[in-house]
Amino acid sequence: MTKNLKNNIGTVLGCLLILVWCLLPVVWIISLSFKSQEAVTVGSPGFFPSDGGGAGWSNYTDVLKDDQFFRSIVNSIGISLIATVLSVGLATLAAYAIARLEFVGKRFVLTTALVIAMFPVVSLVGPLFDMWRTFGIYDTWPGLIIPYMSFTLPLAIWTLSAFFREIPWEMEQAAQVDGATSWQAFRKVIVPLAAPGVFTAAILTFFFAWNDFVFGISLTSTEAARPIPAALSFFVGADPFNRPASLLAAGAVVATVPIIILVLFFQRKIVAGLTAGAVKG
């Protein structure tokens, strides 16, 4: 009994510690976003705004009213979504081929994909910058979508091919006997079964694109394509010599919201054990 109690207390303490460790910075940013600029400059060490130092929602309304910031949110959402859809779409087809078909160079494709994933992103920024200017896609959406897509493809392919391998061959054969073409069998049977994998890959891809800073700042020059992380670093507010910490904090919080919504939405789709009951276990 006492041992049980001790265990429980230990578990609770451990969880609390991890929660504090992970969430403290987040909570602090939220706290900062509700303080007024003056209070931050003067120094406001408390968690809650000091007397008269509170800004209410004004930081948020300021941020959302800012045209640059608004444009960058649109850019980020657009670019990340398109990159995710393209990457996951391509990866689904590639992973299916890798999991199901025997072809020459299969191992080569997989290892190449790994090599791409291992390549340091920074080392490619220079060449890409030059190439994109020559091609005329510097500071455009495609200029960011292409690198995001190529760098997330390997991970998506690996994740998805693992999922496809788990799906019994018989499912597809049954569909073919039932009168489906290969494409129908893939679309009506395999893709729904691989849905948890597809959503996992989609979330990972979206995270990568949404959080990227290196490409975002070096392959854009105006708000035509600049994504949120880059925009935040350019965010200067009214006074260029005085970085608006509380506005930035509000901007950071706003930038996190789409990710949270996305995860909550997709999490419901990632149902483990969806294939249960397909075949005798």
Added chain:
Amino acid sequence: MAAIEMKNIVKKYGDGFPAVNDVSIDVADGEFVILVGPSGCGKSTLLRMIVGLEDITSGDMIIGGDRVNDLAPRDRNLSMVFQNYALYPHLTVYENIAFPLRLAKKSDKEIDEKVREASKTLDLDEHLERKPANLSGGQRQRVAMGRAIVREARAFLFDEPLSNLDAKLRGQMRTEIARLQKKLGITTVYVTHDQTEAMTLGDRVAVMKRGVLQQLASPRELYEQPVNLFVAGFIGSPPMNFLPATVEGDQVTLPFGTFPLPAAKAERTAGKGLLMAGVRPEHFEDVSVLEEGHVDTSRTFEAHIDVREWLGDQQYAYVPYEAEATVQDQLKELAREADSDSLRTQLVVSLDAASTVKEDDDATLFIDTDKMHLFDPSSGDNLTVGL
């Protein structure tokens, strides 16, 4: 509905090993044919070639008069029940059954009618809205069958459909499949390794070994007139007893004694040296339960009963005997081919339930040499086939 003709079908894999070798089987329209054999005999491969999931190396596959060798599975219009059911886990039972109809772009009304009809036949009405994960093994099996019968396929193919069920359910489903096939009158090819299923279900049974068709005949013919040692040993449970035998004149000498043999059988086998005699367990009987005066005393022998198994309606007794090493080796080889194991040379005899033989005691047994078969030990051929 259609007849299926297989003409000299060969399947070779990449390493050149023929998994199916020159098999020709004609399945008549509406007939129920079983492919049976030990694991690795090529029966499933043959079935998958019929349905189109496996390429045919050479030979002709003709369904309903059309050569289908190069047709994709969907163009052959056959329906198949897989060993592990292969239900679509993301669809309800209703949608699982409706799947082939939806692919065929039937109207919703027609689909609903047909699905309801199939579910009624298979007693699935109350499960239509459930997902396969929530069903028992027998229910999943019925859904798989529902998916097969819902469209007018030209033939049904079953790939060991009952092997995942427990013994009791297997018996019930076996009867169910037989009833369904009779009712629908549709051509059916059914693969199993279970000889009981083969005997009870099939109009005709094809016994295969290592890719080669051994015998294609009605269950009764297989049982009473096996063409070779393999078929004789594979069909029947408990299996046929094999004993070393020599025939001189009209007398056959077995390890237990010398007995008279019918003239026709003796004529074909006399003077051929060491042969293999095959006697089914039920062709022995305890003399004490037979009517006195009706027993041919020249065909009785003393035997030492080792173990006895009383089953209520009958009983099995085991009689060990000594055999030469070469004979033992051949018996072991036979048992291995049929996927079983023989640890010792022994007779299995099936006695009347009234018999009171005791374990570890001597008994006088009668052997019915009229029903005995004699096999050439080197080729395995039955020398007394048709007699």
